[in-house]
Amino acid sequence: MLEESMSEDFEGLLGAMLGTSLPEKHRELQEIAHEFANEVLIPAADRHDREESYPAQNMARLAKLGFMGILAPSKFGGFGLGNLALSVALEEINRGCASTGVTLSVHNSLFSSPLLHFGSEEQHARYFPSLASGEILGAYAITEPDHGSDAAAIETTCRREGDEWILNGTKAWITNGSYADVIVTFATMDPSLRAGGINAFVIEKSMPGFSVGKKEKKLGIRGSDTVQLIFDELRVPAQNLLGEEGHGFKVAMHTLDGGRIGIATQANGIAQACLDETINFSESHQMFGRKLADNQLVSHKIAEMATRLEGARLMTRKAAILKDLGLPHSKEASMAKLSAAEIANDAARMALEVHGGMGIGRQSSVERLFRDAKITEIYEGTSQIQRLVIARHVRPVRG
Numbered sequence: 001m002l003e004e005s006m007s008e009d010f011e012g013l014l015g016a017m018l019g020t021s022l023p024e025k026h027r028e029l030q031e032i033a034h035e036f037a038n039e040v041l042i043p044a045a046d047r048h049d050r051e052e053s054y055p056a057q058n059m060a061r062l063a064k065l066g067f068m069g070i071l072a073p074s075k076f077g078g079f080g081l082g083n084l085a086l087s088v089a090l091e092e093i094n095r096g097c098a099s100t101g102v103t104l105s106v107h108n109s110l111f112s113s114p115l116l117h118f119g120s121e122e123q124h125a126r127y128f129p130s131l132a133s134g135e136i137l138g139a140y141a142i143t144e145p146d147h148g149s150d151a152a153a154i155e156t157t158c159r160r161e162g163d164e165w166i167l168n169g170t171k172a173w174i175t176n177g178s179y180a181d182v183i184v185t186f187a188t189m190d191p192s193l194r195a196g197g198i199n200a201f202v203i204e205k206s207m208p209g210f211s212v213g214k215k216e217k218k219l220g221i222r223g224s225d226t227v228q229l230i231f232d233e234l235r236v237p238a239q240n241l242l243g244e245e246g247h248g249f250k251v252a253m254h255t256l257d258g259g260r261i262g263i264a265t266q267a268n269g270i271a272q273a274c275l276d277e278t279i280n281f282s283e284s285h286q287m288f289g290r291k292l293a294d295n296q297l298v299s300h301k302i303a304e305m306a307t308r309l310e311g312a313r314l315m316t317r318k319a320a321i322l323k324d325l326g327l328p329h330s331k332e333a334s335m336a337k338l339s340a341a342e343i344a345n346d347a348a349r350m351a352l353e354v355h356g357g358m359g360i361g362r363q364s365s366v367e368r369l370f371r372d373a374k375i376t377e378i379y380e381g382t383s384q385i386q387r388l389v390i391a392r393h394v395r396p397v398r399g
């Protein structure tokens with residue numbers, strides 16, 4: 001969907017792509033996020049990781065700053081901005097704390113975005129005001145214990161009974177699951193129809209038959225909430241169907257294209273944090289009579305990290321701008337996510353190496369960044385799945 005200020009800001013968008021300037025509103029958001037990351041997120045990130053604690057205070061403060069409503073229309077109290085704005089803000093948030101970053105990203109990219117694109121006027125009016133204020137938190141649940149990459153094979157069922165749909169099944173690995181008030185979820189009317197049988201719904205945690213299952217222990221982004229959700233004869237009013245009956249898979253895939261821009265952004269934030277840590281450490285440590293940064297092999301690592309990050313950021317912003325202009329962006333979103341995720345993991349490895357033993361120790365942030373980076377290669381489609389999507393777009397059509 002075209003963001004409200006898009007046409008006036010076209011020159012700004014080009015500037016954003018080239019890295020020379022950003023539209024005014026985007027720059028403001030970026031500056032606020034930058035300061036918030038330095039003052040609030042970075043000092044608490046290692047604690048949330050160590051304690052595996054949900055960053056509730058960070059989220060409350062981000063809500064006050066308006067970050068829960070970046071995509072929400074301004075008539076409902078949001079900023080009415082698009083994916084470029086979300087990306088520049090979220091990169092800063094992820095630089096500070098990837099657990100907070102994914103919590104915010106899921107709320108905006110995976111809940112607000114499908115609501116915006118596929119929701120009715122009535123659904124917009126019902127949910128956007130409290131989403132934008134941060135009074136309620138959103139999540140997105142498609143993955144099941146036995147079905148991740150092959151999302152068309154989901155087994156959660158839905159059957160119509162009068163004015164309600166009845167859902168049965170288990171969703172797995174759901175970010176924000178135990179804190180979310182509203183969730184976009186997916187269920188099939190007939191598994192043999194695969195993609196053609198799937199419906200999308202907006203469900204609320206207060207609906208009868210909804211419960212939260214086990215909480216996952218994780219390698220990285222340990223402050224984010226990841227749980228199973230259980231639907232046992234979950235009763236969902238018919239008006240909570242999202243989009244048309246039988247078109248849920250389209251909702252799922254369209255949403256993931258945007259979500260992948262969010263994960264590419266997360267990877268860029270992590271890569272920037274790795275670069276910052278590497279520069280700070282190598283500038284402040286002496287070795288063999290000179291600064292560590294003055295060793296050619298170390299400065300080459302810094303140059304490598306900075307150059308690759310620049311490329312990933314450009315790809316991410318290109319995908320975001322295409323989405324904001326309403327143009328096809330599936331290939332570009334997958335390319336950005338694939339590339340940014342690999343670059344973040346390489347950056348984390350290089351940062352850790354430059355820190356020597358300190359990089360392995362729990363007292364260093366690069367140890368956390370190394371673990372946090374890994375998830376960007378897995379969720380919202382693994383790197384293997386991104387390669388499949390990209391190949392489907394670039395291979396010649398036969399016949």
Ligand SMILES: Cc1cc2nc3c(=O)[nH]c(=O)nc-3n(C[C@H](O)[C@H](O)[C@H](O)COP(=O)(O)OP(=O)(O)OC[C@H]3O[C@@H](n4cnc5c(N)ncnc54)[C@H](O)[C@@H]3O)c2cc1C
Pocket residue numbers: 106140141142143146147148149150172173174175176218226375378379380381382383384385388
């Ligand atoms: C921390 C975390 C948070 C998450 N948050 C959410 C969320 O909020 N909502 C949600 O719905 N899901 C969420 N997920 C689920 C995530 O999207 C899936 O884990 C991911 O899509 C991979 O699915 P899977 O784990 O079932 O792996 P599988 O699909 O079983 O894949 C296993 C391996 O096989 C490979 N593979 C699969 N198919 C192919 C193929 N055709 N060719 C080559 N290789 C292939 C994969 O790349 C992978 O390496 C989350 C996961 C994690 C770990």
